[in-house]
Structures are given as structure tokens and as C-alpha cells.
Amino acid sequence: MKQLTEIRWHGRGGQGAKxxxxxxxxxxxxxxxxxxxxxxxxxxxxxxxITAYNRIGTGKIRVHxxxxxxxxxxxxxxxxxxxxxxxxxxxxxxxxVINSPKSGEELRPKLHGYTGKVxxxxxxxxxxxxxxRYFPNSPMLAAIVKVSGIMEQDEFMDEMKASYKHKxxxxxxxxxxxxxxLEMAFQEVK
Amino acid sequence: xxxxxxLSGNEAVAVAMRQVNPDVMPAFPIxxxxxxxxxxxxxxxxxxxxxxxxxxxxxxxxxxxxxxSEAAGARTITATSSAGFAFMWELLYVAASNxxxxxxALVNRALSxxxxxxxxxxxxxxxxxxxxxxxxxxxxxxxxxxxxxxxxIGEHEDVQLPVMVCQDGFITSHGVQNIELLEDKEVKKFVGxxxxxxxxxxxxxxxxxxxxxxxxxxxxxxxxxAEALKHSKKVxxxxxxxxxxxxxxxxxxxxxxxxxxxxxxxxxxGSAAGTGKDAVDALREKGVKAGLIxxxxxxxxxxxxxxxxxxxxxxxxxxxxxxxYNLQSGPIGADVKTALYNEGAKVKVLNYVYGxxxxxxxxxxxxxxxxxxxxxxxxxxxxxxxxxxxVRG
Numbered sequence: 235m236k237q238l239t240e241i242r243w244h245g246r247g248g249q250g251a252k253x254x255x256x257x258x259x260x261x262x263x264x265x266x267x268x269x270x271x272x273x274x275x276x277x278x279x280x281x282x283x284i285t286a287y288n289r290i291g292t293g294k295i296r297v298h299x300x301x302x303x304x305x306x307x308x309x310x311x312x313x314x315x316x317x318x319x320x321x322x323x324x325x326x327x328x329x330x331v332i333n334s335p336k337s338g339e340e341l342r343p344k345l346h347g348y349t350g351k352v353x354x355x356x357x358x359x360x361x362x363x364x365x366x367r368y369f370p371n372s373p374m375l376a377a378i379v380k381v382s383g384i385m386e387q388d389e390f391m392d393e394m395k396a397s398y399k400h401k402x403x404x405x406x407x408x409x410x411x412x413x414x415x416l417e418m419a420f421q422e423v424k
Numbered sequence: 425x426x427x428x429x430x431l432s433g434n435e436a437v438a439v440a441m442r443q444v445n446p447d448v449m450p451a452f453p454i455x456x457x458x459x460x461x462x463x464x465x466x467x468x469x470x471x472x473x474x475x476x477x478x479x480x481x482x483x484x485x486x487x488x489x490x491x492x493s494e495a496a497g498a499r500t501i502t503a504t505s506s507a508g509f510a511f512m513w514e515l516l517y518v519a520a521s522n523x524x525x526x527x528x529a530l531v532n533r534a535l536s537x538x539x540x541x542x543x544x545x546x547x548x549x550x551x552x553x554x555x556x557x558x559x560x561x562x563x564x565x566x567x568x569x570x571x572x573x574x575x576x577i578g579e580h581e582d583v584q585l586p587v588m589v590c591q592d593g594f595i596t597s598h599g600v601q602n603i604e605l606l607e608d609k610e611v612k613k614f615v616g617x618x619x620x621x622x623x624x625x626x627x628x629x630x631x632x633x634x635x636x637x638x639x640x641x642x643x644x645x646x647x648x649x650a651e652a653l654k655h656s657k658k659v660x661x662x663x664x665x666x667x668x669x670x671x672x673x674x675x676x677x678x679x680x681x682x683x684x685x686x687x688x689x690x691x692x693x694g695s696a697a698g699t700g701k702d703a704v705d706a707l708r709e710k711g712v713k714a715g716l717i718x719x720x721x722x723x724x725x726x727x728x729x730x731x732x733x734x735x736x737x738x739x740x741x742x743x744x745x746x747x748x749y750n751l752q753s754g755p756i757g758a759d760v761k762t763a764l765y766n767e768g769a770k771v772k773v774l775n776y777v778y779g780x781x782x783x784x785x786x787x788x789x790x791x792x793x794x795x796x797x798x799x800x801x802x803x804x805x806x807x808x809x810x811x812x813x814x815v816r817g
Contacts, residue, residue: 259600263430272599275456275542275782294602296698298563298595299786 238291239384240301244320245310248280250371254310255286257375261393262290265385270295283318290384308378309333310357310370315341321348331377331423333357333370338424353381355423364415365408372412376419387420426604426671433561433596436568436603437503437529437589438463442473443611444575446527447498447618450478450489454508455541456593457531461503483508487515487526494524495633497623499575502526505593506533509547513554519586520555521645522633523652525578525620526586528556529571532694532745533593534781542782543593545694545745548722549755555649557587557656558723562697565603567591569673570720572606575615576663582655584621592695594782606671614670653724660721677726679718680733682708686715688797689734691760692743693719696778696785700743703790714794719756727763734764734771739797741774743813752810772806778813789814 241258245251252273259271270289287301305328309320312334321330329351332341338352345352357373372394379390394416398409431439434457441449441464451461461477468477476498480486486502494500504512509530519526532548534540548558557577561567567589574587591597606614622631637645657677664675681701683689692700697718707714717733719726734740742761744754753761757775764771776793779785793813800806 256600259430263602268602269430270599270601272595275594275598296563297702297787298592298599298695298699300784302786 236291236305237293238289238295239306239382240304241288241290241306241308241378241382242301242304243286243288243308243310244314244318245284245286246280246314247282247284249310250369251284251308251310252286254308254371254375255288257371257397258288258290258378260397261379261390262288262384264393264396265389267291268293268295274300283314304328306331306378306382308374310374312341315344319346321345324348324350326350329353329381331355331374331381333374335359353377353423355419357419360415360418360422364418365411372415373419376416377423380420380423391416426606429603429605430600431564431603432598432600433564433567433591434459434531434598435463436564437571437591438467439605440568440571440611441501441529442467443606443608444499444501444572444615445473445612446475446501448476448478448489448493448500449502450480450486450493450500451502452480452483452486452504452508454483454505456533456597457503457505457508457529459597460529460531483511484515487512487519490526491515491519491522491524491634494519494526495522495623496625497618497620499618500526501528503529503531505531506535506547510535510550513551516551516554516556516586518634521649523584523649524586525575525584527571527574527578528586528588530588530590531593531597532590540781541593543595543695543745544780544782546747546780548588548590549746549748551588552723552755555585555653556723557583557585557653557660557721559587559589559720560693560722561589561591561596561720562695562718564591564596564599564601565673566720567596568603568605569667569671569675572611572614573663573667573675575618577656577660579618579620580656580659581621583652583659585649585652585656590694595695604671610670614667657721657724657726675720677721678730678733679720681716681718683715683717683733685713687713687738687801688794689715689717689737689740690743690790690793691717691719691730691734691740691756693722693756694745696743696745696790699785699787700790703787703794706787707791707794712794712798725759725763727759728767730760731763731767731769735767735769737771738801739772739774741776741793741797743776743778743793745777745779747777747780757810772800774800774806774809774811776811776813783814785814
């Protein structure tokens with residue numbers, strides 16, 4: 235693993251990009267890594283573009299700035315591609331993961347000349363099938379873990395199960411759906 | 425045994441508050457410190473602490489209640505930010521002059537206007553003359569560690585002053601990062617029981633709190649406050665030594681990073697110090713003799729010691745995350761230059777205003793400050809001594 239992996243999340247207020255970044259920090263911490271998870275705060279409102287960040291590594295993380303040259307980018311809402319240069323500064327050796335039923339090559343024209351890998355995942359379909367509601371969080375989280383390879387799938391699934399058990403202690407019936415969403419995301423990200 | 429966790433800066437300070445289990449917490453919420461009274465009131469509701477939580481109607485009332493409660497003999501805390509802190513202003517001075525060791529968690533945020541919720545140090549810097557001890561933190565770990573030490577510092581018989589424990593709004597208060605926590609009982613033992621020398625609710629003792637002081641006495645009271653602040657330097661050091669035995673983490677008045685042979689030094693405070701250390705490392709790899717001083721204790725100011733630490737540098741840059749509109753220096757710049765003058769040190773000094781209202785501070789932007797220092801040395805010309813970093817126009 236790289237000494238430090240930097241990830242930038244793009245979403246819209248209310249979609250859970252911030253929560254996803256904090257969840258990723260949680261699972262990475264549980265597997266013994268040094269982590270940072272933080273959103274960029276502004277005048278928050280539902281639907282406005284928001285950014286969240288992760289640094290995950292092996293050594294102590296001291297830097298406290300936003301991330302301008304990420305290794306990976308996650309786009310939780312495809313419509314952001316029309317207004318935000320989501321691939322700005324993104325490493326060509328890294329990758330971008332977009333929540334969309336389309337293929338990476340179909341979306342590439344909207345990425346301002348980005349030449350690295352483009353992955354897509356239909357988080358809406360997965361979420362509707364497994365949870366019956368649209369929560370793109372879990373599928374996107376699994377997708378970025380797979381694409382970035384920051385941890386093994388088994389390790390990730392174990393940690394997420396423990397985390398859901400804790401988080402959904404009052405409604406355990408939703409745990410299996412969430413676990414299924416993660417599994418499907420691992421298989422379907424392409 | 426230390427417990428490894430990952431917490432935001434606010435979560436970390438909330439845990440420290442729970443572990444200290446103070447007697448009273450009057451508070452009024454304001455972002456980015458809102459989570460502190462929020463988390464703490466749930467500890468109260470869950471019975472995890474037996475603190476009297478007072479949901480006051482304003483920050484002015486919060487500090488008023490703190491003063492009354494601490495004077496009564498109760499260990500008292502509060503938390504605030506920015507405009508809320510400004511609303512406490514009048515009473516900050518009253519707390520300090522009455523020698524009441526209240527502990528205030530200040531989550532630094534810009535003052536209005538324009539309205540802005542993000543980090544800078546203009547709130548804390550505005551209160552630098554209020555007579556409070558001020559400790560600043562680089563990250564969630566230091567915010568936690570400083571908070572626990574604050575009680576022993578403020579309540580020490582040679583000090584008896586309120587302490588402000590500051591951390592950067594959102595940057596550390598809402599950023600989740602690894603942290604090591606002490607056991608609850610270790611913290612309780614470290615802070616001990618609060619036994620003030622005088623307390624209004626102690627039968628048999630009588631003293632005046634907040635009296636009118638005529639010209640014949642006022643000056644001596646203020647002089648005594650300055651003396652107490654002077655005493656606090658040793659106490660802050662001693663408490664840090666004891667805390668290191670417990671936690672393994674050492675603290676000083678200011679941290680010297682790669683300063684041994686440094687020719688260029690940045691003096692900075694808060695979360696940007698971590699970013700600055702990464703800049704120093706990158707410059708060291710290129711052969712630049714860069715170093716950094718991170719101020720932990722801003723009040724009292726360790727002027728003489730900082731002047732000595734930078735006396736062999738060629739150029740230094742003082743970084744102020746506030747504007748004080750004197751057109752020549754920020755608060756850190758002014759204090760450092762005064763100390764250098766007093767010590768007769770001949771060091772070229774640049775002073776930067778940076779990061780106002782949450783303007784992002786990056787390795788790149790801080791590296792440019794070192795480039796400026798090199799340029800000053802190369803041309804043997806200071807140029808404009810008071811500069812602005814990463815600002816348009």
C-alpha cells in the first residue's frame with residue numbers, strides 16, 4: 235500500500251458524501267491505519283455541491299489542508315459532472331468512480347481531459363434493490379474501497395458488518411440489506 | 425492504558441470534559457463549538473457525569489454563570505466560538521480579575537463581518553489582553569491533552585486564572601483523526617478534586633467577588649494578575665512534565681521543529697503548524713535549512729525563549745491568522761518582534777496574515793513563505809515586512 239492515499243468526495247448536500255468519508259475513515263482506522271476524514275464546510279443546503287476528503291496512510295498525518303491532487307475521486311451525483319470539474323488535479327495513476335448507469339467511456343468527455351481510469355457504478359439500482367430506498371452511500375463506499383485497494387474485501391466487509399451492527403442496533407432488519415448493497419457494489423463497479 | 429480511537433476535535437474535547445466530570449457547565453451553542461454542549465448535555469442526560477448543565481440564554485449569561493459558579497467553589501467549564509465569544513467579552517475580564525480558574529473550550533472561528541463560520545484566530549486574539557491563559561492546539565490530540573492539563577494549570581495556587589483551550593474551527597473540530605485517549609480514572613486522578621483556597625459557599629470564609637476598586641487599588645489588582653500569569657509559565661511546564669509521565673506525550677510552551685540548524689524559521693500556531701511541518705520536510709529534502717516553531721502557549725507569551733530559539737536564524741516569518749489593522753504586524757508578529765528587540769537579536773522578520781475566514785492553508789502556500797525568506801536573505805533586502813498570504817488583490 236502507498237504510504238498515503240488521498241481521496242476526494244463530490245456529492246450534493248443531503249446525499250451522505252460527508253458521512254461516507256467519515257465511514258471510510260472509521261473502517262480504515264479499524265484496520266489499523268492512520269486516517270483523516272473531513273468535509274469542507276460552507277453555507278450548507280440540501281442539493282448544493284459539497285466536498286469531503288479522506289487521507290489514509292501508515293504514518294502520522296499532519297497536513298490539514300483540503301486535497302487538490304487526489305489519488306482517487308468519488309462522485310456521488312452524476313449531475314455534478316456538468317457543473318464541477320470533479321477530476322481537477324486527479325492523479326492519472328489513480329481513478330475516478332462515478333455513480334451512474336452509464337459506462338466510464340460515455341462519461342469521459344465530461345471529465346475535462348482526464349486520461350486516467352474511469353469507473354462507474356449504478357448505486358441507485360443497487361440501493362433500490364437491496365434497501366428499497368435511495369442511499370448511495372454504502373455502494374459508493376464499497377466501490378472506492380475496491381477501486382483504491384486500500385483494504386481487502388473480506389476485511390472491509392467484516393468491519394462494515396460490525397459498524398452496521400453498532401449503528402443499526404435499534405433496527406437490525408436493515409443490516410442485511412446494507413451488507414448486500416456492499417457485496418453488489420464490489421461485483422458491479424466497472 | 426491508552427485507548428486508541430478516531431475522533432473529531434470536538435468529540436475529543438467532549439470526551440475530556442466527560443472524564444473531568446466538572447461541577448457546572450453553563451453554555452450557549454454556536455457553530456463550530458455547538459457539538460461541545462450538545463455532546464456534554466447527552467452525557468448529563470445519560471448520567472455519565474453529575475455536572476449541573478445550565479442552558480443559559482446567551483454567551484454573556486454563560487460567562488456570568490461561570491463566574492458565579494466558580495466563585496462559589498465549583499469547577500466550571502464552558503465552550504464557545506466567534507461571535508458568541510465576543511458576546512462574553514466584558515465578563516472575560518471579570519473572570520480573570522477575580523482569579524477564577526474557569527476552563528473555556530474555544531473553537532476558533534472568524535468574527536463577523538462579512539459573516540463567516542470558518543476558522544481563523546480573530547476571536548481568540550481579540551481576547552489576548554483579557555488576562556486568560558491561552559493554549560492552542562495543532563490537532564485533536566493536542567486539543568484533548570491541553571484540555572486535561574488546563575485544570576491543573578488554572579487551579580494551581582500560584583496561578584488561579586481562567587484558561588482558554590483553543591482549537592481550529594472545522595479544521596480540527598470537525599475533522600476525524602486518530603487519537604489516544606487516557607482512561608477515565610487516570611484523568612480523574614490527574615485533575616484531582618477542586619479545592620479552592622477561597623469559595624463563597626465554604627462556611628467561615630469571606631471575601632469579595634467583583635467589588636468596585638478605587639484608583640488606589642485597581643492598578644495593584646491588575647499588576648497581581650500579570651504576576652500570576654508570570655507564575656503560570658512554570659506551572660504550565662511542570663504540569664506538562666507530569667502529564668508526559670501519564671500519557672507519554674510531551675508538551676512545552678512552544679514546539680521547535682527541525683530548529684537545531686535552521687536558517688529560516690516559520691512561527692505559527694494551530695492546525696497550520698502541522699501543514700507547515702510537511703512544508704519544512706519537503707524543503708529539507710531540497711537542502712533548505714528550514715525549521716518551524718509552533719506556539720502552544722500564547723498567553724503568557726514565551727517571548728524571551730522564542731527570541732533565543734530563533735537568534736541564529738537568518739530570516740523568520742511570523743504567521744498571524746488574524747488582522748489587527750495596525751498596518752505593520754499581527755499579534756504574533758508584534759510579540760515576537762518586541763521580544764527580539766528586548767533580547768537585542770538581529771534577525772530579519774517577515775510577518776504574514778494568512779488563512780482568514782477559513783482560507784485554505786496548504787503545504788504549497790506555506791512553502792512560498794520559505795521561498796520569500798530565502799529571497800530576503802539572497803537580496804539582503806526585507807521589502808514589505810507585513811504581507812498577506814494567498815489573497816487576491
